[in-house]
Amino acid sequence: MTEALRLIRRAELVAQPWANGAGQTVTVAQSPTGARPDAVDWRVSIAEVTGPSEFSDFSGYTRWFASLEPDGILLCVGDDVHRLGRWEPVEFPGALPAHAEPARVPAKDLNLMVRDAVGTGAMRRRDLPAGERLDLDAPDVSWRVLIVLEGAPQLVIPGQDPVTVAELDAAAISANAETEEPPAAIIGPAVLMELRVTPLAQAQTA
Numbered sequence: 051m052t053e054a055l056r057l058i059r060r061a062e063l064v065a066q067p068w069a070n071g072a073g074q075t076v077t078v079a080q081s082p083t084g085a086r087p088d089a090v091d092w093r094v095s096i097a098e099v100t101g102p103s104e105f106s107d108f109s110g111y112t113r114w115f116a117s118l119e120p121d122g123i124l125l126c127v128g129d130d131v132h133r134l135g136r137w138e139p140v141e142f143p144g145a146l147p148a149h150a151e152p153a154r155v156p157a158k159d160l161n162l163m164v165r166d167a168v169g170t171g172a173m174r175r176r177d178l179p180a181g182e183r184l185d186l187d188a189p190d191v192s193w194r195v196l197i198v199l200e201g202a203p204q205l206v207i208p209g210q211d212p213v214t215v216a217e218l219d220a221a222a223i224s225a226n227a228e229t230e231e232p233p234a235a236i237i238g239p240a241v242l243m244e245l246r247v248t249p250l251a252q253a254q255t256a
Contacts, residue, residue, distance in 0.1 A: 055234050056185060057205060059219035062206050065098070073099035079222045080189045081247075091168040094195050095161045096218065103150045108144030114162040114173040115140055116243065118199065137199055139173040139242065160197065162245045172246040178203060178238025186223050187233040193247040194223045201240035208232060215240075238254035 058078055065074040080093035087093065105113075114137040117123040125132040128146040140201070141147065144163060152159075164171035169192065176196070178184055183206075184199070186196070188249060197220045204212040215221070221236065236242070 054224055055207070055212065056222045057215070057223060058220040060096075060216070060220075072101055072103050073097055078197065079193070081193065081243070090163075090165070092162070092164040092171065092193070094112070094157055094197075094220070094245055097161060098156050098158050099150065099152060100155050102149065105148035107147075108163055110167065111163045111165050112171060113142055113144045113148075114171055114245070115142070115150075115231070116160045116173060117152070118158040118160055119152060119154065120232035123142060123153065123157065123159065124151040125149075126151075137175050137241070139243075141173070163245075164247055167250070169247055169249045172244075172249070174244050175199070176242040176244050178236065178240045178242065180239040182238045183235045184238075185233045185235050186221060186231050191246045191248045192224070195245040196221045196223075196236065197243045197245070199241040199243055201238065203240035203242075204237040205234065206237055207234040212237075 063076045063078065065076045067074045076096045078094040078096060080090045082090065115125065116137055117134050120136050122133065122135040122138070125134055125140065126149045127142040132140050134140060134236065162173050163170050198215050198217050200217060202214050202216060205215050206212050215236065
């Protein structure tokens, strides 16, 4: 890998159980690296729940959420009810009370949260047909994280042998480091979720 790009293997991450015993969370990437969940500037995580679950209060953050299950999930945020299909993201303020009811358990979901005073975020699905190339440059964001939802695409880095990326593995790209020319890329087929974090001052001038 390079300073600008990290390949994060899901199989090497350690899950942290919830205090209430209703699930566990795996942190995929965050900044600062060693900060507590309530002290990060941003965090990407995968949660696995064993039943209906209440979300923690993250006042001062904006959150993005997507179910990883074929049957989707029912998500209640404040007075709004979202019946989300698989890989369908939704954005909501972290201060609002939220409750999730998966159709089946155990169930996994993907989460992004960004501190409002630090920047803005985004979560969107990307479909890569066989042979299509997605360049891994990130000139307009501070961080860009791509998580494999389905498939086993190739990660291609100039000067290195291609690497197969497994389901729920991630590639994290920092715009603060020098980018390879040509840039690294993911080659389909794959379904990806792209998560972006943009600094506040940069977002306001965009």
